[in-house]
Amino acid sequence: MDALAVSLLTGLADAASLFLVASGLTVIFGVTRVVNFAHGSLYLLGAYIGWSLLTRLPHSPLGFLLGALATIIALAVIGMALEMALLRRVYRVPELFQLLATFGVVLMVQDIAQYFWGAEDLTLPRPPWLRAFVLIGNQRFPRFDLVIIILFPLVFGVLWLLFRRTRWGRLVRAATEDREMVAALGVDQRRLFTSVFALGAGLAGLGGVLALPDASANLQMDLSSVTDAFVVVVVGGLGSLPGAALASLLIGLLQSFGIMLIPRATLALVFVVMAVVLILRPNGLLGRPISGSGGGTPALVRPAPMALRAAGGAALCAALLAPFYLGDYALAIATEMLIAMLFAASLHFMMGPGGMASFGHAAWFGIGAYASAFAAHLLAAPMPLGLALAPLAAGVLAVAFGAFVVRLSGVYLAMLTLAFAEIAWAIAFQWVDLTGGDNGILGVWPAPWAAGPRGFYWLALGVTVGGTLALRHLLATPFGYSLRGARDSRLRAEAIGIPAARIQLAAFTLAGAAAGLAGGLYAYAKGSVFPTYISLGHSVDALLMVLLGGVATMSGPILGALAYTGLYDLLLAATSLWRLVLGAAIIVLVLAFPEGIAGAILRLWTRLRPA
Amino acid sequence: MLEVAGLCSFYGRAQILRDIALDCAAGEVLVLLGRNGAGKSTTLKSLIGLVRPQAGSIRFAGAEIAGAEPHRIARLGLGYVPEERRIFTTLTVAENLDIGRQPPRPGIRPWTPARLYEVFPNLGAMPARIGGRMSGGEQQMLAIARTLMGNPRLILLDEPSEGLAPLIVEQMAGAIAALKREGVGVVLAEQNLYFALGLADRAVVIEKGAVVWQGSAAALAHDEATRQRFLAVGAAS
Ligand SMILES: Nc1ncnc2c1ncn2[C@@H]1O[C@H](COP(=O)(O)OP(=O)(O)O)[C@@H](O)[C@H]1O
């Protein structure tokens, strides 16, 4: 009984922490329609800045209170600066590019934090008042967590009053519904957006400080918190504050009771809940359909102009001959680039022509990799069979899961793919008996004929070129046209007899299978498979490659993969602050070329060519 | 008060408006007539800044506003009531009114919720009603009242009679006449010729984004040929 009460309290404390971060995220999304990956970075900065302040202030409750307030203010200012310097410039670009820009911020903040505070986890000194417990029966519960629990209704109540009782709050609610109309009534949206951002950032900062007594300030807390916050926001309904509160409660309690009931599935549990909610209620628990987000849909995939084909042919020749002029190390890097290209091309296939952006594309890559590894270990299968199983396994799972995915669209669709990827990751990580957990599966060796760097390079080249061309070819078939039709207007497509959902499912499955193939190749290239193949970071890599290259052209993902992996390797070798540079480069690219590298080249090309 | 010349607007690469010219004085009702798709809504959106005109001049209350941001234009006293009404459906009637509120403007008797509830008694009966739970007619009244809260010198109304019951249309006509008496200018985009000509001082007819006829409302009422040609409507009363 007491254990239950403690679980309940733990769940409530978790829910409160979730709510602090998620509430800011949902309010920001509601008004600006920006999917702000950098929200986790604000939380991280809250923790670090809070740590710096709290270690210098008296270690008393009053000192803590002052430090927390100062952190909130500092973060509000940082959020304001971030909005004015960056986000204000990207409101008009398509929403995925906004995402890209905010991810650039994530990378930059990681390095900034590491530069100022170092790579070690930072914990607070724990004076007696922080260590104090209350006794519930014979169970102990941290007193500080009670404070956090009390903050939940308190913060919710303050926000509620702010949104209901002040003109500012009414403006925010109105802008969440129809910001254009609010502007036409004489309201300066820019100031509204900036102030909303400041509020959200302040809340994230508060969340960050409050994480200090029980945990620490560390460099991983940005992505983990933003993933959790996204789950809460999506489950609650994008832009809905009560929804975020409800979802925080649901997930917080589920987590703490989940640990008691099924300790080994806790990581997956949250995402299972999210998947179930999205399948049953596509707009979240209390959400409404989203209108008028981001700017414009991506343009068509055009056939390659002659010059580009010639360039492609030349590049292919150069690639074929590469083993004769590149060293082993360079060949290994080139092999990784090729695999990245296939991975990026597979995501592009569903994202560009298919109109379905994914935050979890690494799932299919990882499933392919694990399928090959299982084939090698459990079946002692030769490499060709292992390689064939990779796209098969990914494709089969993609068709089953895709049936739910294609019922959604936009951010919700992307979040459902994220949920699936996180479940897959949790299985790979927690089902140690099968997957080896964090240690992965080692000894996935290629067949002797492909064992050398040259042989494997040619294999990767053949598979990547073949796979990419096959995807490209499909787009020029009636299937490809139907797919774009379904993307541009589902209703219209269905009216002229295109089974939009089935077409999209087919595209989703093909994209999954192609990513699985890339994953299988990667498993043999590395000789090993790890859960990190399925991580959010890897999914984001794919997104970055596609968006950097440009969604509108088929050469986009290829160029993007080249540019991204190239830039990455180069920076990694050149500077310890590579994230800072990469993040800045991404932001500059988004601001300068919102149509991606390939799109920019195409634009330059059409401008230079005499009419 | 409003003078427009050479106004050209595009959606993407498609030119929608070609050299639109019109003007409207304080206390005047100008009606913008034209078939569905002629470009009436686009004209009004270009005036309020929701569509950015590519060429042309829009002078309003002594300032050049072509290309300015919507909130600045609205702040100068140009009110806009969109065709789709665009009520904030999760806000109450009173809250919707509050969103439109702007500081008093010299020369305009300030609008308050109480005054607006007199003009639109239906709204006065339901200040706490959520926007999404209102009938089409009530939403239309709320949309106009919300814009009036900004104390506009001139108001752009996009098909306020569309889809409304005759009784409500009559109330709407009464409200517009009241605005005119207050000295507020009104630019009214309409397809409902009877409704429009009953209220308007002057009329501009547009077709395929260009002005094809202009003159007094009385003249249009007697010019059956023009009505037939551009509006495909028979005799007006
Ligand atoms: N958002 C839009 N994008 C592209 N074309 C549009 C858009 N809105 C209207 N149009 C086109 O512009 C033309 C004028 O439309 P509109 O101004 O709404 O006409 P009206 O209000 O007179 O019915 C029409 O041909 C219409 O199809």
Ligand SMILES: [Mg+2]
């Ligand atoms: Mg119209």
